[in-house]
Amino acid sequence: xTEAAGALSPNAEPSSPFLRACRGLPxxxxxxxxxxxxxxxxxxxxxxxxxxxxxxxxxxPELAARVTLIPIDAFDLDAAIVFSDILPPLxxxxxxxxxxxxxxxxxxxxISRPRDVDVLGTPPAEETMAGTLEAIGLVSRELAARDVPxxxxxxxxxxxxxxxxxxxxxxxxxxxxxxxLSEPAxxxxxLTRLVTVQADYLLAQxxxxxxxxxxxxxxxxxxxxxxxxxxxxxxHNRELFATASxxxxxxxxxxxxxxxxxxxxxxxxxxxxxxxxQLPLDEAWERIGFDRPAQGNLDPAALLAPWRELRPRIDxxxxxxxxRPGHVFNxxxxxxxxxxxxxxxxLVEHVRxxxxx
Ligand code: CP3
Numbered sequence: 358x359t360e361a362a363g364a365l366s367p368n369a370e371p372s373s374p375f376l377r378a379c380r381g382l383p384x385x386x387x388x389x390x391x392x393x394x395x396x397x398x399x400x401x402x403x404x405x406x407x408x409x410x411x412x413x414x415x416x417x418p419e420l421a422a423r424v425t426l427i428p429i430d431a432f433d434l435d436a437a438i439v440f441s442d443i444l445p446p447l448x449x450x451x452x453x454x455x456x457x458x459x460x461x462x463x464x465x466x467x468i469s470r471p472r473d474v475d476v477l478g479t480p481p482a483e484e485t486m487a488g489t490l491e492a493i494g495l496v497s498r499e500l501a502a503r504d505v506p507x508x509x510x511x512x513x514x515x516x517x518x519x520x521x522x523x524x525x526x527x528x529x530x531x532x533x534x535x536x537x538l539s540e541p542a543x544x545x546x547x548l549t550r551l552v553t554v555q556a557d558y559l560l561a562q563x564x565x566x567x568x569x570x571x572x573x574x575x576x577x578x579x580x581x582x583x584x585x586x587x588x589x590x591x592x593h594n595r596e597l598f599a600t601a602s603x604x605x606x607x608x609x610x611x612x613x614x615x616x617x618x619x620x621x622x623x624x625x626x627x628x629x630x631x632x633x634x635q636l637p638l639d640e641a642w643e644r645i646g647f648d649r650p651a652q653g654n655l656d657p658a659a660l661l662a663p664w665r666e667l668r669p670r671i672d673x674x675x676x677x678x679x680x681r682p683g684h685v686f687n688x689x690x691x692x693x694x695x696x697x698x699x700x701x702x703x704l705v706e707h708v709r710x711x712x713x714x
Contacts, residue, residue, distance in 0.1 A: 449485030598626020634689025
C-alpha cells in the first residue's frame, strides 16, 4: 500500500524536500508550501464554491481532492494540504456546523453549561470524516509520481473549544474564558473529549496516506496569558501531540500568537514548530532550538504588497534561516482572500531560485 508508506516505514529516508526538512535533513532547496494555499484567493476555488456549499466540498472526496490539487498544479508547491477545515470533526460530536458566506463558521447549538459537554460524543474518524480520509487517499495516489507529500491536519483543543462555546468567530473569547474559569472540571472534560476525537482523526489521516500532520492552535495564544495557557491548555496539547506522534509521520505544531510563551507552546510537542510572523525567524528559531525543524514565517500581508516590497521580505526570511537544515518556508498565518495569485506564483519561484544548491 503505497499511500501508507510514510506510516509503515518511518525510518526510511524520504526524498521529498518537505519531508526531509521536517526531519532536519539537508535538502537541495528550501521546500515551500503556504497556509490556506487552497483557499478563497483562488478563482477556481471561488467558482466551485458558487456551485457547492463548503460542507459539500469537504464531504465529497472527489471535489476535496480537486481543490487540494489546484495550488499544486498552479504553483508547483512542495506539499499539498488536504482541503477541509478544522471544524467538521465537531459535527460527529453533536455540534451543528454551518459555513455562512462572509460570516465564517457558525455552531447552531453552542456549549453554555457543563451538561452540554457531557452529551458530546467521541465517534471514530472513519465514521465521521470518511470524505476527508478518502480525499487524502486520492490526492496521495495522484501526487505519488511527483513526490509531493500530503499534509493532514486538525485543530487543537482550545481553538476548537472556542468555536464550540462562542458559536463562531470571536474577538475577545470572553465566553470561552468565562467557561474555562468558572467550570474548570467541565472545561477539562471538554478538552479531553476534543483531544480524543482529534488524536483519533490525526492517526486516521496518517493511515489514509497523509505523509505529515499539522495541528492548528490558532486562538489560544491570542486569548490567553502564559499562566492560563500553561494551566488550562498545555496539558491537553501535550496529550494530543503525544498520541499524534504514534502516527509515524512528522507532526507540525503551529500555534499562533504565542511569542510571549513560545517555548511553553513548543514544549507541548510536534517534530516541527510552525512559527507565526511576529518574531524574526532566527530569533524565534533560536528560542525553540536550531536542532528542531521550523516552518515559517513570512507575514501573509506581505503578499498584498508590490513585488519590490514583497521580495526583500521573502529574502529576509531566507537569510534568517541561514542555510540551516530543517527550514520549511511558509507564511506565518493563512493567506487572505485578497492575495494576488501572481504574488503566490512569484513567491514560490523566488524561494526555489534563491535556495537551490
Ligand atoms: O489550504 C487550505 O485552505 C486548506 C483548508 C483549510 C481551511 N481552513 C479551508 C477554509 C484549513 C487548513 C483551514 C484551517 C482553519 N479553519 C483554521 C486554522 C488556520 C488559521 O487560519 O488559523 C481555522 C481557525 C479555521 C476556522 C475557519 N474556517 C474560519 C475562521 C473560517 C472563515 C474565515 C476564512 O478563513 O475563510 C473558515 C472557513 C474556511 N475554511 C474557508 C476555507 C476555504 C472559506 C469558506 C468559504 O469558502 O466560504
